[in-house]
Amino acid sequence: MIPNGYLFFEDETFLDSTVAKMNALRKSGQFCDVRLQVCGHELMAHRAVLACCSPYLFEIFNSDIEPHGMSHVTFEDLDPEAVEILLNYAYTAQLKADKELVKAVYSAAKKLKMERVKQICGDYLLSKIDSLSAISFRNFASCMGDGRVLTKIDAYIQEHLLEVSEQEDFLKLPRLKLEVMIEDNLSLPSNGKLYSKVLNWVQRCLWENGDKLDKLMEEVQMLYYSADHRLLDCSHIMEDHGVFSAEEDHNQFVQKNPPRENSSVPRLQSTGSSDSTSPSNTPKSCRREWKYIASEKTTNNTYLCLAVLDGVLCVIFLHSRSSPQGSPSATPCLMKSLSFEVPRESEEHPLTSMHYARSGLGTVALHGRLIAAGGYNREECLRTVECYDPKDDCWTFTAPMRTPRARFQMAVLMGQLYVMGGSNGQSDELSAGETYDPLTDTWAQVPELRTNRCNAGVCALDNTLLVVGGSDPCGQKGLKNCDSFDPVTKTWKNCAPLNIRRHQAAVCELGGYLYAIGGAESWNCLNTVERYNPANNTWTLISPMNVARRGAGVGVYEGKLFVVGGFDGSHALRCVEVYDPARNDWRMLGSMTVARSNAGVAVLGNRICAVGGFDGNNFLNTLEVYRPETDAWSDCVVDVGPSEDVCSSP
Structure with a gap:
């Protein structure tokens, strides 16, 4: 040619x-x-x-x-x-x-x-991977530091723990044996919360008491589950108040210096071989991975768990008994729980609360977990970020944000988390943004917004990040401004402005459109809703909500918008309503257990989760979930067996 x-x-x-x-x-x-x-x-x-x-x-x-x-x-x-x-x-x-x-x-x-x-x-x-190779593959992936492969192997182990526990590699793992005494009128919490307490107890033994992990494994450890739901050393039970003061100090220590699963310091995940890098030889300043992986209730009073303790892959056997007399002479025998064949009577347990009360926080669902970042309470804006695992009903910390911030929203774009603007508690608005990489557990700077703003809506649409409305530099009225960020070119450009000025609007994507819901022009709350069409770069007003509100949360489930709580100008709200785009109408649903304004909302599986916020008197750290099939909210999880998921399909 x-x-x-x-x-x-x-x-x-x-x-x-x-x-x-x-x-x-x-x-x-x-x-x-x-x-x-x-x-x-x-x-x-x-x-x-x-x-x-x-x-x-x-x-x-x-x-x-x-x-x-x-x-x-x-x-x-x-x-x-x-x-x-x-x-x-x-x-x-x-x-x-x-x-x-x-x-x-x-x-x-x-x-x-x-x-x-x-x-x-x-x-x-x-x-x-199969039950025979799971532990071997996990040790290899751990040595290679491959978080992606580790996550998928752990998911397999969670589904097949009993089969894995019968293999030779599993039986060779170091094991920690715990005997827990409980009062007759108490019961141990669900698996995830239980082992969160166990990990905290082991951390205290190693970090505060100076114990060594291999020493803890030499004999059965006697513990006591107190009436106020704390796990204590039996040796301290008879002490007057010293133990409780120590435990309170421990709780403060955990809150101020939370152990992170994905730490940036060097870490080891081994099968417990004794060498120069074993946990007993590691300085306190070099804290390695702590991770709950999977657990099963194997008999009515015996639990089996696989976890990483200070970088060492370990088996935890836990036996509970109500009588303080006697002691186990050997590791409890592993057997399949009768509850797998015979239904047990359901027991309700409160959903685990966040470590910090948060209002004006950023919340998203990522990889089946709920991420809650920043926010404020009566004292200050926060940098900390917590991650809720519904399978374990537990909260863990991830890397904190670079900047304390509140009154912002968060979105997932191309597998990364984005936060934009907000307030740091010192200046009215921020122009800076950050992005979080879950694979490396790190935050990085995002090019600044063209306009400083807080209380703006943030949402991913068509592989771009949209920032909608917000407060003006004086914080007195809403903005119409809308900006779009391209994560590839890392540049901002203007989009069509809103029809109505809005700050504290709930913003989300549904069916290729972007919705801006409620909010306020100045301090007058709105019930109006508008929809953005990226194809022609236009905003169109649609059917208004039944209740005017600002600071509401929003989630998408089965093609509908669920708008949760908020503030109507006088009171924090419990009420919830749903929008059906096919009918262009709103209807009221069952109300939350408590009022929440500026709360976080995310959808996990077939459950809508609301966390944190302000009820008019107190800043909240609590979590509750909505079950569409019953049109009811609950702050409890029904414990019907080890495979129960808190916020996912039964």
């Missing part, structure tokens, strides 16, 4: 032919300028090819003092066969490895920073 007078020819066979010839040259050692020494084996290759595939080798070659000479790179910790497989991949784009070599290929790819190969190997291992 000769388009526009120029000769143009594309040889479809050239690339394959060239690649094959270059690989043949590599294997014969011709024109090679790099020599890899791998555990006594010598592998020849071409520096330019390897530099294109491996960022690790690129850095080495780029720093060579004599770039035109022969490069020598030595690896003492890689499998020569695995490196040969990666060399073949670098030349042919074909990854061929026997199943016995996949882990070695993964390790070599990690060393050479070949991320695509790591992902392929990780996916292969996940496809082969």
Whole structure:
């Protein structure tokens, strides 16, 4: 072909032919300028090819003092066969490895920073996971520091814990044996909350009392579950008030310095081998991973749990008894609970509350969990971020935001969390935003908004982030301004303005449209609702709500908008209403158990969750859920067995 007078020819066979010839040259050692020494084996290759595939080798070659000479790179910790497989991949784009070599290929790819190969190997291992290999695969993924693979392996273990517990790898894990005494009129909390208390007790033993994990595992530990729902050492039960003061100090310690599952400090997840990096030899300043993974109630009074304690993968056996007499002589016997065959009588337990009371917080659902960030109480704006796992009914901390902020909203865009604007408690509005990467547990700065604002709506739409309305710089009236952020180019642009000035509006996406619901013009609350169409960049007023409100939360479930709580200008609200876009109408639903303005709302499974807020008198840290099938809100979870999910399908 000769388009526009120029000769143009594309040889479809050239690339394959060239690649094959270059690989043949590599294997014969011709024109090679790099020599890899791998555990006594010598592998020849071409520096330019390897530099294109491996960022690790690129850095080495780029720093060579004599770039035109022969490069020598030595690896003492890689499998020569695995490196040969990666060399073949670098030349042919074909990854061929026997199943016995996949882990070695993964390790070599990690060393050479070949991320695509790591992902392929990780996916292969996940496809082969079963109860026999689960612990082995988890130990490997932990050593590799692969959070993505670890999360999926843990999900598998949660579903198959009893089968996994029967395998040899599981039986070899170090184990912590606990005997818990409880009063006759008390019962232990649900699994997630129970093991949150166990992890806190172990942390106190290690961090405050100076105990060592391997010492705790040498014998059965006697504990006491008090009437005020605390887990205490039996040795302290007879002390007057000293134990309670110590426990109160511990609670403050946990709140001020919460252990994070994804810490940035070095951590170990091993099977408990004793070496220089064991927990007993780790300084207190180097706190490693603490994680509840899965648990089962195996008999009426015996529990089995798999957890990571200070970086060590461990089994926890817990036996409860109401009588303080006697002591177990051995680990409780593992058996399948009778409750799997015979229905038990349901027991209600309060849903676990956040560590901090929060109003004006940012809330989203991400990967089946509820994220609650920032907010304010009577004292200050917060940086802390908490994550609620409905399967365990427990809250854990993730990395805090870079800036304390409240009166903002949060959205999920391309797997990342975005917060924009808000107030830091010192200046009226913020222009800065942040984004959170759940894979690395880190926050990063986002280019600033064109206008400082708080109380703005934030929502993801068509792979962009929209910021809608908010308060003016004086905080006296709402704004019509709408801005769109492109996460790829990291640039802002203007969108069509709202029809009505709004701050503290509830904002969400449904069916490819963006909805701005209620809010206030100045301090006059609105019941009006408008919808944004990105196709023609226009806002259109739709049917108004039954109740005017600002500071409401909103969630989307089964193609409808659920608007929750808020403030009507005089009172915090309990009432809830739902919008059906097919009918363009609103109807009232069952009210919440408490009034909540500026609360967080998110949808987990088939449950709508409302958390935090202000009830008119108090700042709240409580959580409640709405069940559409019963049109009722509840602040309790019905404990009907170890597989019950708090906010997901029964």
